[in-house]
Amino acid sequence: MTGVNGADIVVVGAGVTGNAIAYHLARQGADVLVVERDDLAAGSSGACDGYVFMQTKAPGVHLNLALESAAVYEGLSDELGYDIQFKRCGGFIVIRTPPEWEVMEKLVERQRAAGLPIELLDASRVRQMESFLDGEYEGAAYCPIDGKIGPIHLALGFAHGARRHGARFLLHTPVESVVLEGGRVTGIETAIGRIRCNTLVVACGVWTPLLLKSLGLSVPIKPRRGQVLVTAPLPFALNHAMLDARYIAVKFNPKLAGGGDDPVSRIGISFAVEQTAAGNLLIGNTREFAGYDLRTTLEACHAIRQYASSIARRLEKVPVIRSFAGLRPYTPDGLPLLGPVEGIPGLILAAGHEGDGIALAAVTGRLVSQLVLEGTVPPLMGPCLPRRFSLV
Amino acid sequence: MNRKSTEIGDVVVCRCEQVGRNDILKAVREGATTIAGVKSRTRACMGVCQGRTCGPVVRRILAQETGRSPGEVYPGSARPPVRPIMLGNLGSDGW
DSSP, X not given: OOSTTBOSEEEEOOSHHHHHHXXXXXXXXXXXXXEOSSOTXXXXXXXXXXXXXXXXXXXXXXXXXXXXXXXXXXXXXXXXXXXXOOBOOOEEEEEOSHHHHHHHHHHHHHHHHTTOOOEEEEHHHHHHHOTTOOSXXXXXXXXXXXXXXXXXXXXXXXXXXXXXXXXXEEOSOOEEEEEEETTEEEEEEETTEEEEOSEEEEOOGGGHHHHHGGGTOOXXXXXXXXXXXXXXXXXXXXOSEEEEHHHHHHHHOGGGGOSOSSHHHHTTOOOEEEEOTTSOEEEEOOOBOBTBOOOOOHHHHHHHHHHHHHHOGGGXXXXXXXXXXXXXEEOTTSOOEEEEOTTSTTEEEEEOOGGXXXXXXXXXXXXXXXXXXXXXXXXXXXXXXXXXXXXX | OOXXXXXXXXXXXXXXXXXEHHXXXXXXXXXXXXXXXXXXXXXXXXXXXXXXXXXXXHHHHHHHHHTOOXXXXXXXXXXXOSSOEEGGGTTTSOO
């Protein structure tokens, strides 16, 4: 089934997840074609931050996925022949209030029991380690193996590596529907005609439910907008990646964002500051259910400013050059949907990573390629199987 | 490779991010057909001026290389702020 009009495996979506899967498949000699309606990294992978945090993951499957991915990133630039800008810079989760401290204390205890190097530091110790954090807070959780990566570089790098191993990419080609014959997937219908395949991997992030609606499937992934401010490259270096405890609360439990009508509660403001390899700061962010609307809003930008500069006063003086918004694929339990769709042989999902698509791309690629090529569900994939939700 | 290759003899297109014409041509060869595609591959239009200076040039190169008129090349999404603003001033008096 090779040639222009077919491939053994078709991956829909050339974001970081689809490209990572294509890379792992191609590296093992599989015949892979990636079909993308726009360009490489044109969706969420090109509109996000580059956190590779360990301490934001709950001990258990989520943390294990992240640990494996980060270990892969250590050597991935050399492996791909492409600089993915990965750095284990260490990460802070700033704790602003005594109630947050209590919650974080319990989480840190569980993480430490699971073997994660992590400690709680009081505010003066945090300021010693990161002078940038010069505002008001109680302290922070610090994990030296948290890191950051260039998200676009990672997505382009996986595509580069996949091509080197023979994967093909069909960009600017929207997929219109999935073709079933005798109940199993035999191809896709695209703007340039039918493309046949034996296995179809759908890695379209927030757009996954739209594609699979044509099969009568209801995939529980919802777009959640995150707005971020970008500064000009700064003359000083930030030593760490940093979030705050509200980020964890808001990400995993929208209700914890608070039911209030103030902007902080309503649009899910939390603190997230990171410096890119080029020197720009990314200052965020929000978590809003606003459909597929990618616009940024003055309300959110203003709320981000107020919230972030209460923790890092120096931010008041940085020059902002742009705002952007990306859509995070939210799922009800915070875990992605990875694995076969029951009842439709040949159809595999790999979507719904919320804010973890970048951090978990490497392990997602490994797990999905293993499933496709060996036909068995790898142990780490178990809790991520789509069958935990009713898709009809 | 994703390293900058602004060489002697190349023409600088994006001054803010030091991106040369050869970098843009390479991005087009790698599949970029839009301003956003060039941005993500080269950082052109991502600097302090946000493409106000280099945007039209990038657009013209894209048009030439892909056989379209500049008007057929999607200009990319402009996002606030219109010009750099100190974060501390953001929202205090509108943008």
